[in-house]
Amino acid sequence: MIGSGSFKIQTMSKAGNRAAILECISTAEEIARVDIAQATGINAATVTALTSELLDEGIVEALMDEEKQNTKRGRPRVKLCLNPKAFNLAGAKISEDAITVAIIDFAGTLLSEHMQKGNSFAIPKHKLAANLKKAISVAVDKAGLHIDDITALGVGIPGYVDIASECVHWSPALSDTPTNFVETLRATFDFPVMLDNDVNLAALAEQRFGLGKGISDFLVVTIEHGVGMGIVLNNNLFRGTRGLGGEFGHTKVQLNGALCRCGQRGCLEAYVADYALLREADTAIKLQSANNLPTAQRLEALYLEAKSGNQAALSIFERAGKIFGMGLANLVNIFDPSLIIFAGERMQFDFLYEEDVLEELRRNTLQIDRAPPKVQVHKWGDLLWAKGAAAWATEYVIHQAAAKNNES
Numbered sequence: 001m002i003g004s005g006s007f008k009i010q011t012m013s014k015a016g017n018r019a020a021i022l023e024c025i026s027t028a029e030e031i032a033r034v035d036i037a038q039a040t041g042i043n044a045a046t047v048t049a050l051t052s053e054l055l056d057e058g059i060v061e062a063l064m065d066e067e068k069q070n071t072k073r074g075r076p077r078v079k080l081c082l083n084p085k086a087f088n089l090a091g092a093k094i095s096e097d098a099i100t101v102a103i104i105d106f107a108g109t110l111l112s113e114h115m116q117k118g119n120s121f122a123i124p125k126h127k128l129a130a131n132l133k134k135a136i137s138v139a140v141d142k143a144g145l146h147i148d149d150i151t152a153l154g155v156g157i158p159g160y161v162d163i164a165s166e167c168v169h170w171s172p173a174l175s176d177t178p179t180n181f182v183e184t185l186r187a188t189f190d191f192p193v194m195l196d197n198d199v200n201l202a203a204l205a206e207q208r209f210g211l212g213k214g215i216s217d218f219l220v221v222t223i224e225h226g227v228g229m230g231i232v233l234n235n236n237l238f239r240g241t242r243g244l245g246g247e248f249g250h251t252k253v254q255l256n257g258a259l260c261r262c263g264q265r266g267c268l269e270a271y272v273a274d275y276a277l278l279r280e281a282d283t284a285i286k287l288q289s290a291n292n293l294p295t296a297q298r299l300e301a302l303y304l305e306a307k308s309g310n311q312a313a314l315s316i317f318e319r320a321g322k323i324f325g326m327g328l329a330n331l332v333n334i335f336d337p338s339l340i341i342f343a344g345e346r347m348q349f350d351f352l353y354e355e356d357v358l359e360e361l362r363r364n365t366l367q368i369d370r371a372p373p374k375v376q377v378h379k380w381g382d383l384l385w386a387k388g389a390a391a392w393a394t395e396y397v398i399h400q401a402a403a404k405n406n407e408s
């Protein structure tokens, strides 16, 4: 089933119609003209005219529908897809210790990936842009392309990013915030660059390549150093007015509670994120042997303590799990999504005793005689985030391509 709904438009400019058609083809991957008309609400004659243009421009390709071709009745039905060779897009995810780059074609197929280790957090924007440039040129090489073959770049960065004003208000990756990091990136690359909060791009990745495919309303919750959320409503990413929507980690769960990285008190993240669990552990139990280890290994040591029956360690996870479940229940009561995806690479979901979290979620959610939202865990690494960033660059290119032939 096509992700319908969001493309239905009453009257629209030619560029708007072209964009809606391209988005519809992109979402469906392969679709017949008649189904485009149905999904977008654009009349069949207009769909035929505009798709002919897009075919002539090499943006869209025609495929024979083999099923129909094999039947004796009627002409074979032609399906349309994006021409993979029309554009190449790059996406990058900036994380704690690495930059991960994905190069995809216009149809979303991965052409190459590259992870550049050794990125250190909280560095000046010029240095981060230079690191990014190095990582992208390696990925472009691996894809057998030249840097000039890239049409656009999407970048996901942790922190507070207002894409309208282009301001990164705060990011653990940058030492000189608030700042316009997009401007620096534009000066670094010869193609358009888009920057967004990394979790928003994770939601785009789930929508385009992952568990959110074809689902109109879903939430993506990530637990890494912080707790993030991407919101997809009616097939569109919801960012909020100031780009600060979906800051699930900073919803308040305790009056005058634990101190959060944001400077406020009682945030969910201050109980659930890795630094919060380790901070608790530092005061409740002594994990001397683990003190010099990296965060992930210290967390694992704490988890093993809990598993082996250390009551203090166990209660840290139990409390975090309960608070996390309660926070999730609040999300369900507000958004009533059909799906919540726990996404990310790291093992915090296991640490948080998944069943306890889900029980707390059920207990605090309004119940009716219809199934509650599905909860799915999707463990993946930085590559999918990078693909999400590239998917965002694809959206940009779709709108540029749609506007290109806008005279009539």
Ligand SMILES: [Zn+2]
Binding pocket: 249, 250, 260, 261, 262, 263, 264, 267, 269
């Ligand atoms: Zn906070």
